[in-house]
Amino acid sequence: MTQMKQKPFLNFWQIWNMCFGFLGIQIGFALQNANTSRIFQTLGADYNNLPILWLAAPITGLIVQPIIGHMSDKTWGKLGRRRPYFLYGALLASAALIIMPNSPTLWFAASMLWIMDASINISMEPFRAFVGDMLPQKQRPKGYGMQTFFIGVGAVSASMLPWMMTNWFEVSNVAPAGEIPDSVKYAFYVGGISYFAAVLWTVISTKEYSPEEIEAFEAYERHLKGIKKGEDHIVADRPVNKFVAHGILWFLAGAILTAFFIGFQLDKQLYILSGGCIVFACIQWTVALLKSKNRINNGFVEVVEDLFAMPNAMRQLAVVQFFSWFALFAMWIYGTAAVTEYHYGSNDPTSLAFAEGADWWGVLSGAYNGFAALAALVIPIIVAKVGQKLAHMINLWIGALGFLSFLVIKDPALLLLSTVGIGFAWASILSLPYSMLSNVLPSNKLGIYMGIFNFFIVLPQILAAAVLGFIISNLLGGEAIYGFAVAGISWFIAGFSVLLVKLPEED
Template sequence: MQATSTKARLSFWQIWNMSVGFFGIQFGFALQNTNTSRIFATLGADIDKLAFLWLAAPITGLLVQPVIGYLSDNTWHPKWGRRRPFFFIGSLLASIAMFMMPNSSALWMAVIALWLMDASINVSMEPFRAFVGDKLEASQQTTGFAMQTFFIGCGGVIASLLPTIFTDYLGVSNQSIGGAIPDTVKFSFYVGGTVYFFAVLWTVLTSTEDAPSDMQAFEAERAANKGLVNAMKEILGGFFKMPKTMVQLAVVQFFTWVALFSMWVYTTPSIAEGVFHATDAQSAAYQEAGNYVGIMFAMYGGVSAIAAFILPWLAKFTSRKLVHLICLVIGGISLISIFFISSKQMLLLSMVGVGIAWASVLTMPYAILAGSLPANKMGYYMGLFNFFVVIPQIIAGVVLGQILKLYFANQSGKVLVLGGACMVLAGLLTLIVRDDAEPVAS
C-alpha cells in the first residue's frame, strides 16, 4: 500500500499542462495504428503476415518501458527533474522516426521504421504514467489519468483524420503511384512528427517536479542500483513482488489488448474488403478505405475524449471496477458488430462503443493500480505493468495470422469478432480485481 499522501492539490491548469504531452504522443500512436497495416499492405505484405509484421510495436514496448521506468525512478536533475528528460529525448527521436516511416520504399524499411518509431514513443510515454503518480495525491489521480485520456482522444481524432483532410480539403493525392505510399499519408506523418515534439516540449517547459524528500537516501539507493546487472535483477525480480491488484489487473489487460491489437491490425483490410470491395492494396478503393478507417478511429478517439471526464464521475457513484466492466463489454460487442455491418454510417456507431471502452482502458486500470504502488517505484511498476499490455499483443501477432489463414479463410473481419469476444471476457474478469484505494474525490 502507498503511504498517505502529503502532496499539494494541483489546479486544473497544472494538471492540464502536465498532460498536454499526451496529445503529441497519441498523434504518433494514432498515425501508427491507423496507417501501419495500410503502409505494409501497399508495400506488398500479405494479409496473413500483417499481425506478424506488427510485432515490432509490442516487442519494443516489452523491452523499453520497464527499463525506462527503472531509469526514470533513479534519475534526478535539479533543472530537468526525474521524468522530463525522458519526455524530451523520446519526443525528439519519435519525431525523427515519424518523418522516416512514410518514406519507406520497401517493406523491410517500413518494418525497421516502425521499430524505431515505437521504441521512441515508448521512451517518452512510460514516464508520463508515472508522472501522475508522482505529482497527484490519491484523490486526484483518477482525474489526472482522465485528463491524459482526454488529450489522447483529441490527438487521436486529429491524427486519424489527417489523410482525409489532406485528400478532401487540400487536394493532396491519395493514390499509390508505382506502389509508393500516398502523399496524404506522408504529409500526415510530417505533421504528426512536428506536433509530437512541440506538445511534449510544452509539458517539459510548463511542469515542475519535486525533488526526492530525502535526497541523501535517494542518492544512496541510486548508487546501489548502478550497473546493468543490478538493473536487470531489479527489473526481473519485480515480477515476484507485484502487488496483488497488479496481478489481477494483468489478467484483465491480457484479453483487453488482444482485442485492441486485433482491431488496429485488421480493421483496414476488413473495411476494404467488406465495405469498399477492395483487396488490392494499391487500388484507389483500398486507399479510400484506409482514409475511412481514419474517420472510424477518429470517432472512437473523440468519444474517448468526452467519456474521459464522465467515467470518473460515474466511478464516484458506483466503483471503478464496475465502470471498467461495463465499458469493456460495450466495446467488445461494438467490435464484434463491425463484421456484420456494410453501411459506412453504421460503422461509426460501432466506434462509439469502442471509444467508451478505450476511455476506460486508458483511465481505470492505471487509476486502480496507482493506489497499490510504492511511491519510490512508481515509474518502474508502471513500466512493468506495460508487460501485460505488450505480451498479449506479441502472442496475438504470432498466432492471429495463422488463425486467419487456417480457420477464417483470410476473412479479416472474423478476427475482429474474436477480438470483441476477448474484450467482453476482459470486462467480466474485472470482477476479480481488488481496488485498494478508491479516491474520495476527483
Template sequence: MKKRQLSFWEIWNVSFGFMGVQFGFALQNANISNVLENLGADVHSLSFFWLAAPVMGLIVQPIVGGASDLTWNKRFGRRGPFILGGAFFAALGMYLMPNSPLFVKLMPAMFFGGLMLALMDGSFNVTMQPFRALVADMLPESQRNKGYSIQSLLINIGAVIGSALPFILTNVIGLSNIAEKGQVSASVTWAFYIGATILLGSVLWTVFKTKEYPPEVYYANEGIDPEEIKAQREADAKRSFSQKASGFIGLVVNMPKTMKQLAVVQFFSWFALFLMWVYTTPAIGQYIWDVPQYLYGDISKIPGDVPISTIENFRAAKGAAGDWVGILFAGYSLFAAIFSVVMIKIANTFGRKPTYAVSLLLGGLSYVAFLLFKDPEIIQVNLLIASFEVPKGAVMLIIPMIGVGIAWAAILAMPYAILSNALPPQKMGIYMGIFNFTIAGPQIIAGLFGSFILKLLGEKPIYMIVVAGVSMLLAAAFVFIVKETIPKPINETSEE
C-alpha cells in the same frame, strides 16, 4: 512542502505532451497497415510487422521506468529527460517512414519501413511510460481519478486529429490518397510530417510547463526515507548484471496482487485492440468496399485477365477504405474523449471496477456489431469541411465506434487509477514499466498467431474483429476478480 492539489490547467499541462505522442501513435495505427502493404507486405505478414510495438514496449518500458525512478535532473526533473528524448527519436522515425522508397539502395523499402516502425514504437514507449508515472508523481491520491481521466481526454484529442488527418488532407486540401506499389501516398506522407512536428511541440510544452517535485519534497510526501534511496543507488551500482536481472525477476514474481489480477483483464483487452488495429483496414476494405483480397497481398497474384481500369478502380476503393479507417479511429477516439470527461464522475459515484467492466462490455459488443453493417449503397456525406460519397455500411460503422471509444477511454485510465494505489511509491516507475508487460504480452501473442487465426477464419479479416469482440467481453468479466487496494493517507492537503 506538501504535495498540493493541482488546478485543472496544471493537471492539463502534466499530460499535454501525451496528446502529441498519441497524435503520432494514432497516425501509425490508422495508416501503417496500408503503408506496409503498399511497400510490399502481404496481409498475412502484417501482424508480424505490428509486433514491433509490443516487443519494444516489453523491452523499453521497464528499463525506462526503473531508470526514471532513480533519475534527477535539476532542469528537466525525473521523468522529463526520458519524455523529451523519446519524443525526439519518435519524430525522427515519423519524418523518415514515408520516405522509405528513397532508401532502396540500403535495403528493400518494406524492411526500411519496418525499421522505422520499430524506431517509432521504441521511442513512443520511452515517452509514454514516464507520462503514466508523472501523474502519480505530481498528484495526491484524491486527484488521481481526475488526473488519469484528463490524460485519457488529451490522449484521445490527439488520436482524433491524428487519425483523421490523412482524410482531411485528401478531401479538404486535395492531396492524393492513392499510392502505387512501393510508394506512400501524399496524404499519408504529409500527415506524418505534421504529426512529428506536433509531437515535439506538445512534449516541449509539458517539459517546460511542469515543474516536478525535487527529490526531498517527493520523498517526504510519499513517506520515503532518502537514505534508503541513496543506499539503493549505491547498491545498484555495485551489482552485477545477473544480480540486477535476478532482482528484476523478483519484482515481477512479487508484484502486488492487484497488479496480477489486472494483468488478466489487460490480456484480453489488448489482444482485442491489437486485432482491431491490424485488421480493420483490410476488414472493411473487403467487407464493405469489396476490394479483392489480392490487393492486400502479393501484387503478382493479381489475375492477368483483370483489366487495368478495374485494378485502378479497386486501388481507388482501397485508398478510400484506408482513409475511412482513419475517420473510424478518429470517431472512437472522439467518443473516448467525450466519455473521459464524464468518466471521472461515474467512477467516483459507482466505483472504478463497475465503470471499467461496463465500458469493456460495450466495447466487446461493438466489435461483434461490425457484422451488421454490410451495406454497399453509395450515399453522399457532408462533414461541412468536405462532401464525399461512401458506402452506407461504412458510415453506419460510426455507431459501434461509440462503444469502442468508451472501452478505450476506460482502458487508458481505470487500470492505472486502480494500480497506482497498490504500488510502493519509490518503485512507481519500474512497476508501471513492468505493468506494460500486460499490454505488450497479449499483442505479441496476437501478432504471432494472427495469421494462423486468419486462415482458420477463411481469410476474412472481418471475423478477426469479431474475435476481438469476444476477447473484450472476457476482459469485462475478469474485472470482477480485481481486488482494489485502499490507500493510506500520506501527507497531502485535503482542500480542493
C-alpha cells in the same frame, strides 16, 4: 528526522500543462496504428503476414518500458526526473515519423516501426509515473483522466489527418504501386512536428519536485497511514532455486510447443509463442546466475525480481489488461484490411476503393478516439454510481458489442455507431485500470511498476502477432473482418475478469 510535507493540490491548468505532452505522444501512436498496415500493404505485404510485421512494436515496448521506468526512477538532473525522457524520446519519435512514410521497401518500413515505437515508449512510460510524482493521491484519477482526454483529442486529429489532407487540401490519396500516397506522407510530417511541440510544452511549463521534496511528501503520506519508512515498499528477493526450477518448466514448455508446431507443420508465426517461452526461461536462469554471484545491483535483476513480487491486485488487473489489449491489437492489425475488403469490396492497394476504405478506417479510428475523449467526461459519473470495477466491465462489454457490430453493419457510414462503444471501452482501458492500481503500487518503485504493468499491454500484442495470422487464415477462412469477432470475444472475457480483482478498500 525527515521533514514531512503534504503534496500540494494542483489547479486545472497545472494538470493541463503536465499532461499536454500526452497529446503529442498519442498523435504519434494514432498515426502508427491507423496507417502502418496501409504502408505495409502498399509496399507489398500480404495482410495474412501483417501480424508478424507488427511484432516489432510490442517487443520494443516489452524491452524499453521497464528499462526506462527503472532509469527514470533513479534520474535526477537539470531537467528533473521524468522530463529528460519526455524530451529525448520526442526528438527521436518525431524524426521517425517524418522518415516512416518515405520507406523505400517493406523491410525498411518494418525497421522504422521498431525505431518509432521505441522512441514513443521512451516518452510515454515516464508520463504514467509523472502523475504519481506530481499529484496527491486524491487527484491522480483527474490526472489519468486528463491524459485520457488528450489521448482522445490527439488520436482523433492524427487518425483523420490523411483524410483531411485529401478532402480539405486536395492532396492525392492514391499512388503508383509500391509508393506511399502523399496524403499519408504529409500527415506524418504534421504529426512529427506536433509530437515534439506538445512534449516540449510540458517540459517547459512543468517543474518537477526535487528528491528532498519527494521524500518529504512520502514521509507525510506514511504518517497519515501510520506506517514507518520502508513498510510501504515491496522488497523483492526471490530464491535462486525458484528461478532455476521455473526456468526449466518454461524451457520444457517452449521445446514441446516447438516440436508440436514442427511436427504438424503449422504456421511459422507460432514459433514466436514457443520461442517466447524459451527466452523467458533464459531470462530466469540469467537472474539465478547473477544472484548466485551476488551481482544483484543492476536494473535487469531488479525488474525481473519485481515482476514476481507484484501486489496481488496488480496480478489480477494484469489479466484484465491482457485481454483488453489483445482485442485492440487485433483491431489495429486488421482494421484497414477488414473495412477495405468487407465494406468496400477491395483488397488491391492501388485501387480507388481500397484508398477510400483505408481513409474511412482512418476516420473511424478518429471517431472512436473522439468518443473516448467524451467518454472520459462521462466515466467518472458511471464510477460514482456503480464503482470502478463494474464501470470498467460495462464499458468493456459495450465495446465488445461495437466490435461485433462490424460483422453485421454493411453501410460504412453506419460504422460510426460501432465506434461509440469502442470509444467508451478505449477510454476506460486508458484510465480505470491505472486508477485502481494507484493505491497498491509501492512508492519507491513507481516507474518500474508502471513499466512492468505495461508488460500486460505488450505480451498480448506479441501473442496476437503469433496466433492471429494462424487463426484468421486457417480457422476463419482468411477473412480479415473476423479479427473484429476475435476482438469482441476478448473484451467480453476482460470485462468478466474485472469482477475478480480484489482491491484494498474491499478488504
